[in-house]
Amino acid sequence: MILEQLQQVDDLQLLVDRMDFLHSVSQKISQKKALPLLLQEIMEESKNVLNAEASSLLLYNVEQQKLSFQVATGEKGKIIEKYSIPLGTGLAGWVAEHRMPLNIEDCYRDARFDPRFDKMSHFITKSLMCVPLMREDKLIGVMQVINKRDGESFDDIDMHIFETLASQCAIAIENAQLVEQQLETEVLKIELETARAIQQNLLPKALPEYEDISIGAKLVAADQVGGDYFNILRLNERESLFLIADVSGKGIPAALIVSTIHSCLQTFLHLNQEHFDLMGFVHNLNSVLIESTTSDKFATCWFGLYDHHSKVMTSVNCGHNPPFLFRQGEQNVIALEAGGIFLGSIKVPIGHELIPMQSNDVLLIYTDGVTEAWNRKQVMYGEKRMQNVIRKNTLKSPADIVVALFDDIYHYIGPTKQSDDITCLIIKFQR
Numbered sequence: 533m534i535l536e537q538l539q540q541v542d543d544l545q546l547l548v549d550r551m552d553f554l555h556s557v558s559q560k561i562s563q564k565k566a567l568p569l570l571l572q573e574i575m576e577e578s579k580n581v582l583n584a585e586a587s588s589l590l591l592y593n594v595e596q597q598k599l600s601f602q603v604a605t606g607e608k609g610k611i612i613e614k615y616s617i618p619l620g621t622g623l624a625g626w627v628a629e630h631r632m633p634l635n636i637e638d639c640y641r642d643a644r645f646d647p648r649f650d651k652m653s654h655f656i657t658k659s660l661m662c663v664p665l666m667r668e669d670k671l672i673g674v675m676q677v678i679n680k681r682d683g684e685s686f687d688d689i690d691m692h693i694f695e696t697l698a699s700q701c702a703i704a705i706e707n708a709q710l711v712e713q714q715l716e717t718e719v720l721k722i723e724l725e726t727a728r729a730i731q732q733n734l735l736p737k738a739l740p741e742y743e744d745i746s747i748g749a750k751l752v753a754a755d756q757v758g759g760d761y762f763n764i765l766r767l768n769e770r771e772s773l774f775l776i777a778d779v780s781g782k783g784i785p786a787a788l789i790v791s792t793i794h795s796c797l798q799t800f801l802h803l804n805q806e807h808f809d810l811m812g813f814v815h816n817l818n819s820v821l822i823e824s825t826t827s828d829k830f831a832t833c834w835f836g837l838y839d840h841h842s843k844v845m846t847s848v849n850c851g852h853n854p855p856f857l858f859r860q861g862e863q864n865v866i867a868l869e870a871g872g873i874f875l876g877s878i879k880v881p882i883g884h885e886l887i888p889m890q891s892n893d894v895l896l897i898y899t900d901g902v903t904e905a906w907n908r909k910q911v912m913y914g915e916k917r918m919q920n921v922i923r924k925n926t927l928k929s930p931a932d933i934v935v936a937l938f939d940d941i942y943h944y945i946g947p948t949k950q951s952d953d954i955t956c957l958i959i960k961f962q963r
Contacts, residue, residue, distance in 0.1 A: 575589050575603045578677060586678045591705070612649050623662050661690060675698050736763060747930050760953035760955040761776070762957055771808065775835050785829065789831060815879075827877075833852055834868070843961070845895075847871070853903065857894070892962070901950075902918055905945050906945060930960045
C-alpha cells in the first residue's frame with residue numbers, strides 16, 4: 533500500500549514537472565528570442581524532462597525535399613548537425629513523409645531505421661520517439677528524442693507530452709520564419725528603392741537645349757528597377773549622341789546591365805574626349821557586354837550621332853525596334869533599321885546608315901514596352917496605333933508629343949498592370 537502511494541506521489545510529481553515544462557516552453561516561445569537559441573533550449577529541456585540521452589530537431593526544405601538538422605543535443609550531437617536527410621529516408625524521413633509520429637522500442641529491429649548516423653557518431657540508437665512539426669497541412673520539420681536513460685521505452689504519456697511540445701515548436705518556428713520573411717522583404721524593398729534611385733541618376737537630369745532641334749523624353753519602369761535606358765549627350769559644338777537601350781528581362785539583373793552600359797559610355801567618353809568614334813564605341817560596348825553578362829542576357833540598342841552642321845544623323849540599330857522618321861508631306865514613315873543584331877551575344881560586323889534631316893522632321897525612338905503594352909483583352913498596343921498618334925501630333929512640341937503618346941497608351945491598357953518598361957524619345961528638327 534505504501535509503495536503504491538509512493539508510486540502515485542512519484543507519478544504526480546512527474547506530471548507536475550511535465551506541466552511546468554510545457555508552461556516554461558510556452559513562456560519561452562512568447563519571448564523575443566533568436567530562433568536557434570530558442571530551439572536549442574527547448575530541445576535540451578525536452579531531453580531532460582523525457583529522461584532521454586539525446587534529442588534533435590530537423591527543419592524541412594521544400595525545394596530540396598530534405599530535412600536538415602537545426603539542433604542535435606547529447607554528446608554526439610555536433611557530429612551530425614551538418615548533415616541532412618532526404619524525405620522518406622530513415623525514421624525521421626518516414627515521419628516527415630507520412631506526417632505521422634513513431635514510438636520505436638528497438639530501432640535496429642525496424643526496417644525503416646537508417647544506422648548511418650550511428651556509424652558516423654559511434655552512438656547506439658535504441659529507443660526513439662519522433663513526431664512531425666505541422667502547421668495545418670504544412671510540414672515544418674520533425675523532432676525526436678533518443679534512448680530513455682532508465683532503459684525503458686517511451687510510453688504514451690511521453691508521446692502526448694512530446695506531441696504537445698511539437699505543436700508549440702511548430703508555432704514558434706512558423707512565427708519566426710514569417711518575421712524573417714518580413715525582414716527580408718523590408719530589406720529587399722530598401723535595396724530596390726536604393727537601386728531605383730541609382731538608376732534614376734543614370735538618366736539625364738535635364739534634357740539638353742539646342743537651337744536647331746528640340747527633344748522630349750520619358751521612361752516609366754514597370755517595376756522599381758528595370759532594363760530600359762536612354763541618354764542624350766552634347767559631345768561638342770558640332771555633334772550630339774542619342775542612345776536608347778532595352779535589356780532582356782526585368783528587375784535587378786537587367787538594372788545591373790543598364791549600369792554596365794552607362795559606365796561603358798562614360799568611360800569611352802573620358803578616354804576619347806577629342807574625337808568620338810561611334811562605331812568604335814558600339815563595338816567596345818558589345819565586347820564589354822559579352823564578357824560581363826550571361827548567355828541569356830543581352831541588350832537591344834539604337835545609337836544616333838547627329839552632326840548639327842551637316843544636318844546628318846548617323847544611325848546604328850543593334851537589334852532594336854526601328855526608330856521611325858515622320859517627314860512632313862510624306863504618308864509613309866522611314867524606318868531606321870541598318871546596324872546588326874543585339875549586343876552582348878557574339879562579335880559580328882555592325883553597319884550604319886546616314887540620314888539627312890529636313891526641317892520639321894520628327895524622329896521617334898522607343899522601346900518595345902510601347903508597342904507591346906497589353907490591354908485587358910490581351911491585345912497589344914501595336915506599331916500602327918503608335919504611328920497614328922505621332923502623325924496626328926507632329927506639329928506639337930516633342931514634350932507634348934510624348935505626353936500625347938503616353939496618354940494614349942494608358943487609355944488603351946486601362947486598369948491592366950504595366951507589363952514592361954516604357955520609354956519614348958522624340959527629336960524634332962528645325963531650320
